Amino acid sequence: MRRSSSSTSAPESLYALATAAARSVVVVGTAKNAGKTTAFNALCAVARRRGTPVAVTSIGRDGEPSDALDAEPKPRVRLAAGTLVALPVGLIPRSPALAILDAGAESALGRIVFARAVLPVTCEIAGPPTARAMRATIDRLRALGEGPVLVDGAIDRIAALAGGDDAVIVATGAASGATLARVAAVAADAVLRLTLPGRDRARERARVVRLEGALDARDAEALLADARDATVVVDDPTRIAVRGALFAKLREAVDLRCERPLRVIACTTSPVGRDATLPPRALVEAVARATRLPTFDVVADLAA
Amino acid sequence: MIDSAAEKPFDADAVTAERIGLIWLRAAVAPVGSFGRRHDESIAPYGPGNEMRARAEIAEIVALAERLESDGVLRLRAALRAVPEPSPIVARARAGDALTDVDFYELGRFVDALDALARAWDAAGGGTERRPPVLDALRGILARGRDGGTFYLADAFAPGLRAARDALGVAEAEFEVRREAIAARVRDAIGVDPVGEEFVILRDVYDGPLPDDVLIARETPTYRAASIRVVLPQRDAALARLAEEEEEARRTLAERIVGEADAIVVTTRALGALDRLLARVAFAQRWGGCIPSFVNERVSFDEATFAPLAEALSARGRRYTPLSLDLRGLAVLTGPNMGGKSAALATAGFVCACAALGIPPPARAASLPLFRQIGWIGGEGPHDRARLLSAYAAEVVRARDTLAAASPRALILIDEFARTTGPREGRALLVAFAEALRARGAFALVATHFDGVAEAAQVPHLRIAGLRGALQAAAGAADVDAALDEINAAMDYRIIAARDDYTASDALALARLLGLDEKIITRASTLYADEA
Numbered sequence A: 001m002r003r004s005s006s007s008t009s010a011p012e013s014l015y016a017l018a019t020a021a022a023r024s025v026v027v028v029g030t031a032k033n034a035g036k037t038t039a040f041n042a043l044c045a046v047a048r049r050r051g052t053p054v055a056v057t058s059i060g061r062d063g064e065p066s067d068a069l070d071a072e073p074k075p076r077v078r079l080a081a082g083t084l085v086a087l088p089v090g091l092i093p094r095s096p097a098l099a100i101l102d103a104g105a106e107s108a109l110g111r112i113v114f115a116r117a118v119l120p121v122t123c124e125i126a127g128p129p130t131a132r133a134m135r136a137t138i139d140r141l142r143a144l145g146e147g148p149v150l151v152d153g154a155i156d157r158i159a160a161l162a163g164g165d166d167a168v169i170v171a172t173g174a175a176s177g178a179t180l181a182r183v184a185a186v187a188a189d190a191v192l193r194l195t196l197p198g199r200d201r202a203r204e205r206a207r208v209v210r211l212e213g214a215l216d217a218r219d220a221e222a223l224l225a226d227a228r229d230a231t232v233v234v235d236d237p238t239r240i241a242v243r244g245a246l247f248a249k250l251r252e253a254v255d256l257r258c259e260r261p262l263r264v265i266a267c268t269t270s271p272v273g274r275d276a277t278l279p280p281r282a283l284v285e286a287v288a289r290a291t292r293l294p295t296f297d298v299v300a301d302l303a304a
Numbered sequence B: 001m002i003d004s005a006a007e008k009p010f011d012a013d014a015v016t017a018e019r020i021g022l023i024w025l026r027a028a029v030a031p032v033g034s035f036g037r038r039h040d041e042s043i044a045p046y047g048p049g050n051e052m053r054a055r056a057e058i059a060e061i062v063a064l065a066e067r068l069e070s071d072g073v074l075r076l077r078a079a080l081r082a083v084p085e086p087s088p089i090v091a092r093a094r095a096g097d098a099l100t101d102v103d104f105y106e107l108g109r110f111v112d113a114l115d116a117l118a119r120a121w122d123a124a125g126g127g128t129e130r131r132p133p134v135l136d137a138l139r140g141i142l143a144r145g146r147d148g149g150t151f152y153l154a155d156a157f158a159p160g161l162r163a164a165r166d167a168l169g170v171a172e173a174e175f176e177v178r179r180e181a182i183a184a185r186v187r188d189a190i191g192v193d194p195v196g197e198e199f200v201i202l203r204d205v206y207d208g209p210l211p212d213d214v215l216i217a218r219e220t221p222t223y224r225a226a227s228i229r230v231v232l233p234q235r236d237a238a239l240a241r242l243a244e245e246e247e248e249a250r251r252t253l254a255e256r257i258v259g260e261a262d263a264i265v266v267t268t269r270a271l272g273a274l275d276r277l278l279a280r281v282a283f284a285q286r287w288g289g290c291i292p293s294f295v296n297e298r299v300s301f302d303e304a305t306f307a308p309l310a311e312a313l314s315a316r317g318r319r320y321t322p323l324s325l326d327l328r329g330l331a332v333l334t335g336p337n338m339g340g341k342s343a344a345l346a347t348a349g350f351v352c353a354c355a356a357l358g359i360p361p362p363a364r365a366a367s368l369p370l371f372r373q374i375g376w377i378g379g380e381g382p383h384d385r386a387r388l389l390s391a392y393a394a395e396v397v398r399a400r401d402t403l404a405a406a407s408p409r410a411l412i413l414i415d416e417f418a419r420t421t422g423p424r425e426g427r428a429l430l431v432a433f434a435e436a437l438r439a440r441g442a443f444a445l446v447a448t449h450f451d452g453v454a455e456a457a458q459v460p461h462l463r464i465a466g467l468r469g470a471l472q473a474a475a476g477a478a479d480v481d482a483a484l485d486e487i488n489a490a491m492d493y494r495i496i497a498a499r500d501d502y503t504a505s506d507a508l509a510l511a512r513l514l515g516l517d518e519k520i521i522t523r524a525s526t527l528y529a530d531e532a
Helices: A010-021 A036-050 A131-144 A180-194 A217-226 A244-253 A280-291 B014-019 B022-028 B034-041 B051-067 B070-081 B087-094 B101-123 B136-145 B161-190 B233-259 B261-287 B307-315 B341-356 B382-386 B391-405 B423-439 B453-457 B480-490 B507-513 B518-531
Strands: A024-029 A055-058 A077-079 A084-088 A098-107 A110-117 A121-123 A149-152 A167-173 A208-210 A231-234 A255-258 A264-270 A295-297 B198-202 B214-219 B223-228 B299-304 B323-327 B330-334 B365-368 B373-377 B410-415 B443-447 B461-467 B491-497
Touching: A010 A024, A010 A036, A010 A167, A010 A264, A010 A295, A024 A036, A024 A131, A036 A077, A036 A149, A036 A167, A036 A264, A055 A077, A055 A131, A084 A098, A084 A131, A098 A131, A098 B101, A110 A131, A110 B101, A131 A149, A167 A180, A167 A280, A180 A244, A180 A264, A180 A280, A217 A244, A264 A280, A280 A295, A280 B198, B014 B022, B014 B341, B014 B373, B014 B410, B022 B307, B022 B341, B034 B261, B051 B261, B051 B341, B070 B101, B070 B261, B087 B101, B087 B233, B087 B261, B101 B136, B101 B233, B101 B261, B136 B233, B136 B261, B161 B214, B161 B223, B161 B233, B233 B261, B299 B341, B307 B341, B323 B341, B323 B443, B323 B491, B330 B341, B330 B423, B330 B453, B341 B365, B341 B373, B341 B410, B341 B443, B373 B391, B391 B410, B391 B423, B410 B423, B423 B443, B423 B453, B480 B491, B480 B507, B507 B518
Parallel strands: A024 A149, A024 A167, A055 A084, A055 A149, A167 A264, A208 A231, A231 A255, A264 A295, B330 B443, B330 B461, B373 B410, B410 B443
Antiparallel strands: A077 A121, A084 A110, A098 A110, B198 B223, B214 B223, B299 B323, B299 B365, B461 B491
């Protein structure tokens, strides 16, 4: 555990780690209000400070003034001049005007439009509804610009990233538990699932079980009863629908693999939850220890 | 548009449409774009009284099919498919709704797509007539915001835009300077780097007074969440001014687009007509086609291709034999099994349907009326099965309905009517039905295996030429595909006048070719000879 040095802040360190790992970086949250958009904004702010033009989009909808479900205030998304953005027609701010570059897939809020901020602008962002369209959107943003592509993601909708070279940052915090131990356990569980290793045919066990679709609790029980010591292969980590102790037990019992792995590189923490506030430093430490990943609090400027 | 002076246009029920290839034909000449589909749906098929218009449309298609390169037609259709739809944008602009920058971007794409289409037309050798329109005026209106295929509400669109943007740029820079100054104080005093909207100050790191313009959002025993406040009224004013200037620029731009709305609408109609035309040109280039003579007394064609069957045969590597027919009123058609009687009926319907749809019939030549109705009797369709009608019942119901509409403007195609009932009663019913159709002056082609129908009904008798004699005794083929190839090679599919009222079905020879046990064939031949 360290406090960020004065020369390299937590946001700077996270940005450097993420952009060194991949051209596109996706932030996903372990729960609603886990600090996902805050971490995303911190990455954007670092890029802005460095003068690096980035491209941004969202899996889901982010940047609205308040949450559509609980009316809680939400962080807005600020685009610096030169930022590329993919967002639906319905969310394009009328002023300052964006330069419209291209149009892509349909979404519930209209066609996804690729645009460039000419002047700084605050807006909501959202992305396409399907995994394939999300993949195409990220790839188009990569083609349109040269800088990093930053995606405000959703943990249950990142199948599009599986098998790709994108880096994933897991945002967690007091929104997913009232105690340090609970938050750390939820984060560890999420990271364990998302870091499911890729299939290695040379090292597979004698029996290989290939599961199509989701691996749910019933599948897990059946595998524990019948397929101990087998290699079990799912399509990608998002197909794992079991959580907690059952998942840990399964992971221990079988050689669990996926065809298309994800690359999880770091965690971020947010100490503020709706029902609890946790000590920031202890939270960063606990999550780092539980996930064994570099962990950052980008608002308290902490890293572990 | 339907010519109000014309009689009721051509029509065919679902069973007939399937049997004569009308469904296939409509799909084959379907336009590729939304303009074309809209245009196509607005045009009714030609019926009696529309002969001049039908001939003119077909003549234009034939001429273009000869003049345009077929690859060029493919490229033109691809270019048409890529033209975006401007109509909703134009409609909203006309209604006074505010347009968005994406609307202007889409109109820019529309202009570009028109240019690409016109280039494709020239490259295909299209000439000046029918050349797709381009919208130079619209291109000019949007030009100041376009760079390549992109659109930006550029400063040049309104006199106040540049100043408003400059003012906002200055205000944003000032905002950043002030924010960074406060952030520097935070870093110096507290050691936290406030990059985002909000930052956290741990009490065990710093619990003293905060620098000016740092606001506390919330406090807990272990930390304070804070944000930087930059008060800069001129930034808010610059944002508001820019918003007004940009809206004014969009309003002005939308008004200018309304000024071009009629031209845009006319252009989309022209694109629709071109899309329909090119779909038919592509059809004619693939299947060939003639300009038919519209006459009242006969349905005749030379070397016509029933394209759906030709396509299916081609997919299996088999050759299609074009058919010729000269039908004057009603005729009975007989011939061997697998000799193409049903195909001959379908070809007659297909050729007439092509003419009714303004498509060159795929034939060397054709003379025919424009029919109000084409009807098929024979077998049952899905609708009949849903009504739990037997094959015979379905045929009788269709015969009843067809007879009610029979006239010199109807073509009735009868495929082995009453074959599923007793042969004596079935034949009698068919003769009586043929007499009734003849009395109503309908055109009809009656395919049957019943003997003596033509003589009894006193109508011409045509027959399929049938298996060539030398091959009738060929040994059974090893498999069905090989047998079909052999039959195809052995069969003379020509429709010729029958010299007497008896036509062999060649059933036994075909059964042998298809590999039925030779003992059964021999026994059947003996029985058949005894009966004869």
